[in-house]
Amino acid sequence: MLRRLFVIFGLVVLLAGGAVRASYADDATLTLKRLATDNYADIELGIAAVAASGLPSAEAVLNALADSRLSYRSADKALFFKDASGSWIDAATNTMPAEQPSGLKPVKVNNRVRRALEAALGSMTLMAADPQKRIAAAEAVFKSRDVNTLAALESVIAKEQDAVVKRHFEEARAAVLLLKVDAPESDRVAAAERLGERGDQDSLALLGAVSEANASANTVVAAKLAAKGISRRLALLSTVQNAWYGLSLGSVLLLAAIGLAITFGVMGIINMAHGEMVMLGAYTTFVVQEIIRTKAPGLFDWSLPIAIPLAFCVSALVGLLIERTIIRYLYGRPLETLLATWGVSLMLQQAVRSAFGANNREVGAPSYMSGVWDLNGFQITYGRLWIILFGLAVFVALLGVIKGTSLGLKMRAVIQNRRMAAAMGIRTPLVDALTFALGSGVAGIAGVALSQIDNVSPNLGQSYIIDSFLVVVFGGVGNLWGTLLGALSLGLANKFLEPIAGAVLGKIILLAVIILFIQRRPRGLFALKGRAVEQ
Amino acid sequence: MITFFIRHFDRTAIGFVTTLLLIAVVVPLLNLAVPESSAFHIPTYLVSLWGKYLAYALLALALDLVWGYCGILSLGHGAFFALGGYAMGMYLMRQIGARGVYADPVLPDFMVFLNWKELPITWYFFDHIGYTLLMIVLVPSVIAFVFGWFAFRSRVTGVYLSIITQSLTYALLLAFFRNDMGFGGNNGLTDFKYIIGFPVQAASTRATLFALTALFLALGFLLARAMVVSRFGQILASIRDAESRTRFLGYRVEHYKVLVFVVSAAMAGIAGALYVPQVGIINPSEFSPSNSIEAVIWVAVGGRGTLVGAAIGAVLVNFAKTWLTGSFPELWLYGLGALFILVTLFLPKGIVGSLAVVVQRMKGGSAA
Amino acid sequence: MKRLISTMATTALVAGSLVASIAAKAEDTIKIGILHSLSGTMAISETTLKDTMLYLIDEQNKKGGVLGKKLEAVVVDPASNWPLFAEKARELITKDKVVATFGCWTSVSRKSVLPVFEELNSILFYPVQYEGEESSKNIFYTGAAPNQQAIPAVDYLMENEKVQRWVLAGTDYVYPRTTNKILEAYLKAKGVKAEDIMINYTPFGHSDWQTIVADIKKFGSTGKKTAVVSTINGDANVPFYKELGNQGIKATDIPVVAFSVGEEELAGLDTKPLVGHLAAWNYFESVDTPENKEFIAKWQAYTKNPKRTTNDPMEAHVIGFNMWVKAVEKAGSTDPSKVIDAMIGVAVPNLTGGLSTMMPNHHITKPVLIGEIKADGQFNTVWQTPGTVVANEWSPYLEGSKDLIADWRAPLSCGNFNVKTGKCGGKS
The missing domain is CATH 1.10.3470 (ABC transporter involved in vitamin B12 uptake, BtuC)
Structure with a gap:
C-alpha cells in the first residue's frame, strides 16, 4: 500500500517536474535537493533532472552517487560529496565549504538508481577526453537507446577522429535508430546492417525486435538478413x-x-x-x-x-x-x-x-x-x-x-x-x-x-x-x-x-x-x- | 559337510560364531525381557546402534573376502552396500502406502510433491517382500558381475582397479543425487513405518532386526570362511600373491575373481538391506567414495585377511566414532586420523592379525 | 586367549549399556541438545549456529537460567553424515536426556531425525529456510517457508525491476526443486510464458560455472529484462559468484536474487563485483534496530571477535530459543509434551523490530526483507514487508498440497489435514 503511494507520489513529482523544469533549471540547489531523499523512485527522477540541468557539478555529483560518496544534510537537504582526499565538497557550489558539514546521511542506491546513473552518465560523457570513457559512454547509450541523445551522437560522430570510438558511436546510433518508428527507412536499413556487422548477442536481440508492426518491409528484410548472419557467427x-x-x-x-x-x-x-x-x-x-x-x-x-x-x-x-x-x-x-x-x-x-x-x-x-x-x-x-x-x-x-x-x-x-x-x-x-x-x-x-x-x-x-x-x-x-x-x-x-x-x-x-x-x-x-x- | 566345517574351523572361528549367536539371543532378551530399571537392561537405542555396527561388520567381512584373500582393493564396496539399502528402502517406502503425508496410496511422498503422476518402472513390485529380497541380492550381484567381468578380463589390477571402483561408486552417487532418477534425490528414502507388517520403530522389531543382523553376520562369516579354507580359497590366495604365475599354471584367474567379487557384492548388499531399517534412512551419501574408503580402513584396523578381524575392526572404529563424536565433538577427527596412522605404522597386520602373531610367538617361546 | 579376543564384542556391548545408564543419573541442570555438524561439508554453515546456541544458553544462565535451574548445552558432532544425525538425535534424547534440541541445516538431516523426535516425543528447533511441505508435532520451524522468502522476492523483482524473463537456477536437491516448482507455478499464474522461464539444476559443490553463466548471459540478452532466482546451495555459491564477476555480469544487467546467500557466505567472497545482486531473508545484519545492535554487540563480545558476522539462521535460533524459554515458563515444566502445547501462540521480539509468533502450524511469523549486496559484504535493505508474514507450510501452488493445512491445537492436532476429504493424512 505504502509502496503504491510512493509510485503515485513519484508520478506527481515527474509531471510537476516536467511542467516546471524550465522555471528552476537555473536554481541549482533546488534541482540537487531532489536527490536528498530515501525514496529510490525520487532519486531516479532526480538523476535525470540533474543530468539535464547543465550544472557544472552535475557529472561530479552523479559520479559520487555511483560510488556511494554522496550524502545530504538532513536539516536543510543540502548535498555534499567526498572528493579523492576524503573531504566534503558542497555540491551546489562545487567548492569546499568553510567548515566540514555534520549530520550527513548517505544517499542510498539500488539497481534502478544504478541503471539510471549509467544512462545519465553515458549521455553526459560522450565528449569526454579519455577515449575509453567515450567508448563506455557509447555502450551506455547502446543499452539505454535514449532517443534524446541522437542529436548529441550525430555531432560527436562528425567530430570524432578515433576510428574505434567512432565505430562505437555509430553502433550506438544504429541501436537508437533501428527501433525508432519515425526514422527514415534508409537510416533504419543502414542501422540493421551496422548491427549485423557488430554481430553480438545484444545486436541479435535488437534485430529480433524488428517486425512488420514497427517497420517497413525493407527494414524487416534487412534486419532478418543481419540476424541470420549473426546467428551463424554465434553458433561458430x-x-x-x-x-x-x-x-x-x-x-x-x-x-x-x-x-x-x-x-x-x-x-x-x-x-x-x-x-x-x-x-x-x-x-x-x-x-x-x-x-x-x-x-x-x-x-x-x-x-x-x-x-x-x-x-x-x-x-x-x-x-x-x-x-x-x-x-x-x-x-x-x-x-x-x-x-x-x-x-x-x-x-x-x-x-x-x-x-x-x-x-x-x-x-x-x-x-x-x-x-x-x-x-x-x-x-x-x-x-x-x-x-x-x-x-x-x-x-x-x-x-x-x-x-x-x-x-x-x-x-x-x-x-x-x-x-x-x-x-x-x-x-x-x-x-x-x-x-x-x-x-x-x-x-x-x-x-x-x-x-x-x-x-x-x-x-x-x-x-x-x-x-x-x-x-x-x-x-x-x-x-x-x-x-x-x-x-x-x-x-x-x-x-x-x-x-x-x-x-x-x-x-x-x-x-x-x-x-x-x-x-x-x-x-x-x-x-x-x-x-x-x-x- | 559337517566334517568339513569341523576340520577347518579353528577356535577363533568357533568362538566368533558362538559369540554372535549368543549376542543374537542375549541382547534382545536384555532389551525386551529385563525391566528398564535393572542395571542389565539394554536400551533400545543401543540395540539399533549395535545393529548398525553389525551391518557394517558384514560389509567389512565382504570387503575382506576380496581384498584380504584375493588382493582386489575395492574402493567402491559402499556402492553395493547402498544398492542393497536402496532396494530395502524402496520396499519400506511402498509399505508406507496411504499413511504418507499426502495419503497417496501408491506414490511415495517425494513423488507427490514433485508432481509425478505415476510410479516409475524401477519401483514396480517393490511392495512384495520376496521380490525385494531377490533384488537386494540380485542388483549388487549383477552390477558386480558386469563390472568385474570387464575389469578382470582386461586384467585391470592394483591401483587402477581401485580407482575405477571408486569412479563406479562416484558415478552412482551423482546418479542417485539426481531427482530425475526417481530415488528421492539428496533426501533419499526415509520416514519408514512398517516392515512386513511390523512397526519399524517398535522395540520388538528393532530387537528382531538386531538378531537377524547378528545371524546374517554369522552366516556370512561361515560362507566366507568356507570359501577361503577350501581349494577355491587357496587359488584365491595364489592369485593375490602371484597373479601371473597362477595364470600360467592354467587357472582362469578372471573367473575366480569375478565369482568372489560377486559373492562379496551380494554380501555387501545384504548388509545394506539390514542397515537401512535400523538407521531409518538411505540417501546417496552412502555412495560417497569416502564411505567406501572408511570401510577399507575398518578392515585394515581389524586385520586384513582374517575375516574375524574385519568384523571386529568395523565394530571398533564405529564404536570409537560414536563415542568420540559425542564426547569430543571438536577434536574427534584428530583421534580418528591418529588411529588410522598408528594402526598402519605399528600394527601393519591389524589388531587381530598382530594379536595372532603375539600368541604365535608366545607359543613358540614356551616350546623352545 | 583366542576366545578372549573373539568375545571382545560382547564385553564392549555390555560396557556400553552400563556407561549409558550411569550417564543418565546426573539431573541438577536442564540439558539442551545442539545437533549441528562441526565437521564435513556442512560445518561451513553449521558451526556458527552451534556457537550461537552456546551464546544464548550462556546469556540465559547469566539471567538465572530457566525455572531456577541452570541450562547445560550438550554438543555433539553429526559430521554432515545424515544417518549419524538420527543416531546422535537418539543419543541426545535417550542417553543425555535433553529436553529440547536445536539443530540441523539441510532438509535431509531434518528428514533423518524427524522419525526419532516423533518416536521419542522430544522437541527440535529447525532454524533454516526450507521447502515447506512438512509439519511435525515435534518440530518447530523457525526458518522461512517458501512464501516467506521466495515469493516476495519474485514480486519485488517483477514490480521494481520490471523483470520479464526468469532463470531459476538451483542445486539438485529437494529445497530448490520444490521452491522452483512453486515459483514456476506462481510465475505462470502471473502470466509469464513458459519460454521465458529457464530452469537449471547443478550437483552439490558444482565448481565450474563457465557454461551455465554463459547460458544465463545468452538467455538474458534477448531484450527483455532478465533476473536469476538462485537456490544454489552454500558451497557452490562462491565459484558461481566468482564466475559472474569474471564474465562481467552486473546487477544492473541481470540481477541475481539468492535465498541461500547471507552475510556468512559473503564473508568468503570479494563482494565488489557483486554489488547490487540481491538476497531475500527475514533478517540482515545491517538492520538498524536497537534489538539487533544489542545482539550484535553481545555476540561479538562473547566470541571475542569484533568482525564476527550474524545471519538469518542465527536470528531464527535466537527467536526459537527465546520462544522455548517463554513456553517453558508458561508451562512451568520442561516436559516436552507440555512445552509443545505451550509453544503455540508464544510471541517474542525478533531482531528486526517486530514480534514473531509461533503459529498452530509450528511455523513462525516473519517479516520478509530484500537486500542488495554492498561492497563491504553487508546488505542494504531495499524493500520489506510492512508487517510479518504467516508461513504456508503446505504450498497452495502445488497440486498435492493445496488442500492440506496443519493445526496442532486440539481437537484437530494434525500436521496434514485435508480440508477436502476432512481427513488427517498418515493416521490410519
Missing part, C-alpha cells in the same frame, strides 16, 4: 567458446592433479592427503592477502606472486614432515599408504578448521585477474587466462626439474631401480623425501590458483581428490605428459558434454567412459613400458 563462436571453457577446466584439473602425478604417479604413494596440500596452499594465499591488506594495501596486486613461493614452501614442508614421520615406513606397501594418508588428511582438515574456523575465507582477485577480454564476441576472462598460463608454466617447470636437474635424475633413477640406485651411491631416503616434498609443494602452488575460483574452506581438498586420481590414472601413472593430456581431454570432453547432457549427466557419462577406457587400456593413455611396472 559458441564452439570456440566451449573449447576455451574446456581448456580452462582442463587446466584446473591439471593444476589439481600435477602434484599427485609426482607423489602417486611417480612414487606410487596413494596419497589421499594430496587435496589437503592444495588446501594448505590456498590458505597460505589467504594469510598472505590478510597481511597485505592490513600492512601494505598497495601491494595487493602482488599478493599472488608473493603467495606462490610461500605456498610451495608451506606445503613442501608439511609434505616433508609427513614423509619423514609416516610414509618412509610404508614404502613397498602402497595400499597401506592410502590408509595412513587418509588419516593425515582428516587431521589436516581438522587442524585448518581449528586454526581458521569452518567458514569460507575470502581470497580476493588482483586487478589483472578480473574482467573480460572481448575478441569480437569470443570472450576470454582474464582470471581463466592466467590460470591456463599458470598451469602450463607449472607443468613445464616441473618437467624441467625432472628432466634437467640432478635431483630429477636421481629421482628417476630411484623410481626405476631403487637398489641399483642405492648401489651407485644415491642416498635414496633423501631423494624420496625431496620427491614427496616436491609433489606436495606443487600441490600447494595449485592451491594458490584454485583459491581464485573456488571456496577456500577446509573441504577444498576433498572436492578435487577424486578428479585428481582419475586424471593421473587416465593419463597413465608415472608420466607427466599423460597427466597433461588426461587433464585437458577430460576438461574438453566435460565441456562439450555439458550443453548436450547437462552438468550432472555429463559427468556421469564421462565417468562411465573412463571406466570403459581403462578396460581397453588398463594402464592409461601413456603406459610405462618395461618390467618395473608389472609389480
Whole structure:
C-alpha cells in the first residue's frame, strides 16, 4: 500500500517536474535537493533532472552517487560529496565549504538508481577526453537507446577522429535508430546492417525486435538478413567458446592433479592427503592477502606472486614432515599408504578448521585477474587466462626439474631401480623425501590458483581428490605428459558434454567412459613400458 | 559337510560364531525381557546402534573376502552396500502406502510433491517382500558381475582397479543425487513405518532386526570362511600373491575373481538391506567414495585377511566414532586420523592379525 | 586367549549399556541438545549456529537460567553424515536426556531425525529456510517457508525491476526443486510464458560455472529484462559468484536474487563485483534496530571477535530459543509434551523490530526483507514487508498440497489435514 503511494507520489513529482523544469533549471540547489531523499523512485527522477540541468557539478555529483560518496544534510537537504582526499565538497557550489558539514546521511542506491546513473552518465560523457570513457559512454547509450541523445551522437560522430570510438558511436546510433518508428527507412536499413556487422548477442536481440508492426518491409528484410548472419557467427563462436571453457577446466584439473602425478604417479604413494596440500596452499594465499591488506594495501596486486613461493614452501614442508614421520615406513606397501594418508588428511582438515574456523575465507582477485577480454564476441576472462598460463608454466617447470636437474635424475633413477640406485651411491631416503616434498609443494602452488575460483574452506581438498586420481590414472601413472593430456581431454570432453547432457549427466557419462577406457587400456593413455611396472 | 566345517574351523572361528549367536539371543532378551530399571537392561537405542555396527561388520567381512584373500582393493564396496539399502528402502517406502503425508496410496511422498503422476518402472513390485529380497541380492550381484567381468578380463589390477571402483561408486552417487532418477534425490528414502507388517520403530522389531543382523553376520562369516579354507580359497590366495604365475599354471584367474567379487557384492548388499531399517534412512551419501574408503580402513584396523578381524575392526572404529563424536565433538577427527596412522605404522597386520602373531610367538617361546 | 579376543564384542556391548545408564543419573541442570555438524561439508554453515546456541544458553544462565535451574548445552558432532544425525538425535534424547534440541541445516538431516523426535516425543528447533511441505508435532520451524522468502522476492523483482524473463537456477536437491516448482507455478499464474522461464539444476559443490553463466548471459540478452532466482546451495555459491564477476555480469544487467546467500557466505567472497545482486531473508545484519545492535554487540563480545558476522539462521535460533524459554515458563515444566502445547501462540521480539509468533502450524511469523549486496559484504535493505508474514507450510501452488493445512491445537492436532476429504493424512 505504502509502496503504491510512493509510485503515485513519484508520478506527481515527474509531471510537476516536467511542467516546471524550465522555471528552476537555473536554481541549482533546488534541482540537487531532489536527490536528498530515501525514496529510490525520487532519486531516479532526480538523476535525470540533474543530468539535464547543465550544472557544472552535475557529472561530479552523479559520479559520487555511483560510488556511494554522496550524502545530504538532513536539516536543510543540502548535498555534499567526498572528493579523492576524503573531504566534503558542497555540491551546489562545487567548492569546499568553510567548515566540514555534520549530520550527513548517505544517499542510498539500488539497481534502478544504478541503471539510471549509467544512462545519465553515458549521455553526459560522450565528449569526454579519455577515449575509453567515450567508448563506455557509447555502450551506455547502446543499452539505454535514449532517443534524446541522437542529436548529441550525430555531432560527436562528425567530430570524432578515433576510428574505434567512432565505430562505437555509430553502433550506438544504429541501436537508437533501428527501433525508432519515425526514422527514415534508409537510416533504419543502414542501422540493421551496422548491427549485423557488430554481430553480438545484444545486436541479435535488437534485430529480433524488428517486425512488420514497427517497420517497413525493407527494414524487416534487412534486419532478418543481419540476424541470420549473426546467428551463424554465434553458433561458430559458441564452439570456440566451449573449447576455451574446456581448456580452462582442463587446466584446473591439471593444476589439481600435477602434484599427485609426482607423489602417486611417480612414487606410487596413494596419497589421499594430496587435496589437503592444495588446501594448505590456498590458505597460505589467504594469510598472505590478510597481511597485505592490513600492512601494505598497495601491494595487493602482488599478493599472488608473493603467495606462490610461500605456498610451495608451506606445503613442501608439511609434505616433508609427513614423509619423514609416516610414509618412509610404508614404502613397498602402497595400499597401506592410502590408509595412513587418509588419516593425515582428516587431521589436516581438522587442524585448518581449528586454526581458521569452518567458514569460507575470502581470497580476493588482483586487478589483472578480473574482467573480460572481448575478441569480437569470443570472450576470454582474464582470471581463466592466467590460470591456463599458470598451469602450463607449472607443468613445464616441473618437467624441467625432472628432466634437467640432478635431483630429477636421481629421482628417476630411484623410481626405476631403487637398489641399483642405492648401489651407485644415491642416498635414496633423501631423494624420496625431496620427491614427496616436491609433489606436495606443487600441490600447494595449485592451491594458490584454485583459491581464485573456488571456496577456500577446509573441504577444498576433498572436492578435487577424486578428479585428481582419475586424471593421473587416465593419463597413465608415472608420466607427466599423460597427466597433461588426461587433464585437458577430460576438461574438453566435460565441456562439450555439458550443453548436450547437462552438468550432472555429463559427468556421469564421462565417468562411465573412463571406466570403459581403462578396460581397453588398463594402464592409461601413456603406459610405462618395461618390467618395473608389472609389480 | 559337517566334517568339513569341523576340520577347518579353528577356535577363533568357533568362538566368533558362538559369540554372535549368543549376542543374537542375549541382547534382545536384555532389551525386551529385563525391566528398564535393572542395571542389565539394554536400551533400545543401543540395540539399533549395535545393529548398525553389525551391518557394517558384514560389509567389512565382504570387503575382506576380496581384498584380504584375493588382493582386489575395492574402493567402491559402499556402492553395493547402498544398492542393497536402496532396494530395502524402496520396499519400506511402498509399505508406507496411504499413511504418507499426502495419503497417496501408491506414490511415495517425494513423488507427490514433485508432481509425478505415476510410479516409475524401477519401483514396480517393490511392495512384495520376496521380490525385494531377490533384488537386494540380485542388483549388487549383477552390477558386480558386469563390472568385474570387464575389469578382470582386461586384467585391470592394483591401483587402477581401485580407482575405477571408486569412479563406479562416484558415478552412482551423482546418479542417485539426481531427482530425475526417481530415488528421492539428496533426501533419499526415509520416514519408514512398517516392515512386513511390523512397526519399524517398535522395540520388538528393532530387537528382531538386531538378531537377524547378528545371524546374517554369522552366516556370512561361515560362507566366507568356507570359501577361503577350501581349494577355491587357496587359488584365491595364489592369485593375490602371484597373479601371473597362477595364470600360467592354467587357472582362469578372471573367473575366480569375478565369482568372489560377486559373492562379496551380494554380501555387501545384504548388509545394506539390514542397515537401512535400523538407521531409518538411505540417501546417496552412502555412495560417497569416502564411505567406501572408511570401510577399507575398518578392515585394515581389524586385520586384513582374517575375516574375524574385519568384523571386529568395523565394530571398533564405529564404536570409537560414536563415542568420540559425542564426547569430543571438536577434536574427534584428530583421534580418528591418529588411529588410522598408528594402526598402519605399528600394527601393519591389524589388531587381530598382530594379536595372532603375539600368541604365535608366545607359543613358540614356551616350546623352545 | 583366542576366545578372549573373539568375545571382545560382547564385553564392549555390555560396557556400553552400563556407561549409558550411569550417564543418565546426573539431573541438577536442564540439558539442551545442539545437533549441528562441526565437521564435513556442512560445518561451513553449521558451526556458527552451534556457537550461537552456546551464546544464548550462556546469556540465559547469566539471567538465572530457566525455572531456577541452570541450562547445560550438550554438543555433539553429526559430521554432515545424515544417518549419524538420527543416531546422535537418539543419543541426545535417550542417553543425555535433553529436553529440547536445536539443530540441523539441510532438509535431509531434518528428514533423518524427524522419525526419532516423533518416536521419542522430544522437541527440535529447525532454524533454516526450507521447502515447506512438512509439519511435525515435534518440530518447530523457525526458518522461512517458501512464501516467506521466495515469493516476495519474485514480486519485488517483477514490480521494481520490471523483470520479464526468469532463470531459476538451483542445486539438485529437494529445497530448490520444490521452491522452483512453486515459483514456476506462481510465475505462470502471473502470466509469464513458459519460454521465458529457464530452469537449471547443478550437483552439490558444482565448481565450474563457465557454461551455465554463459547460458544465463545468452538467455538474458534477448531484450527483455532478465533476473536469476538462485537456490544454489552454500558451497557452490562462491565459484558461481566468482564466475559472474569474471564474465562481467552486473546487477544492473541481470540481477541475481539468492535465498541461500547471507552475510556468512559473503564473508568468503570479494563482494565488489557483486554489488547490487540481491538476497531475500527475514533478517540482515545491517538492520538498524536497537534489538539487533544489542545482539550484535553481545555476540561479538562473547566470541571475542569484533568482525564476527550474524545471519538469518542465527536470528531464527535466537527467536526459537527465546520462544522455548517463554513456553517453558508458561508451562512451568520442561516436559516436552507440555512445552509443545505451550509453544503455540508464544510471541517474542525478533531482531528486526517486530514480534514473531509461533503459529498452530509450528511455523513462525516473519517479516520478509530484500537486500542488495554492498561492497563491504553487508546488505542494504531495499524493500520489506510492512508487517510479518504467516508461513504456508503446505504450498497452495502445488497440486498435492493445496488442500492440506496443519493445526496442532486440539481437537484437530494434525500436521496434514485435508480440508477436502476432512481427513488427517498418515493416521490410519
